[in-house]
Amino acid sequence: MFVHMSPELAGELSAFSIxxxxxxxxxxxxxxxxTWLVVQDAVERGAKVxxxxxxxxxxxxxxxxxxxxDQAREKLGVRGVRMADTATASAQWC
Structure with missing residues (x-):
């Protein structure tokens, strides 16, 4: 949201999700x-998207x-997606 609107409005709208x-x-x-490096990578990938x-x-x-x-991402304008295998880290959270 911070890319598309003012910092003040983006901050208000992001409070719950953050x-x-x-x-x-x-x-x-x-x-x-x-799992820290996998989590950090996920945050970085999400920020790039x-x-x-x-x-x-x-x-x-x-x-x-x-x-x-892939078709949905293109139609919606979702760019910069980089897939990662997080199965091993995810299994450690269960």
């Missing part, structure tokens, strides 16, 4: 330190349900 997402970072460091893509809050996901993920 509190929800930072718990993952804290939990990884405190309880699952072996956010900077490179069209505004996520304006997307109509109903229009792409019948498309493949």
């Amino acid at each position: 509190l929800g997402s930072t718990r993952i970072i804290t939990r990884a460091v405190l309880h699952y330190p072996q 956010g900077r490179d893509s069209d505004p996520l809050y304006m997307m109509r996901y109903e229009d792409v349900f019948d498309l493949t993920p």
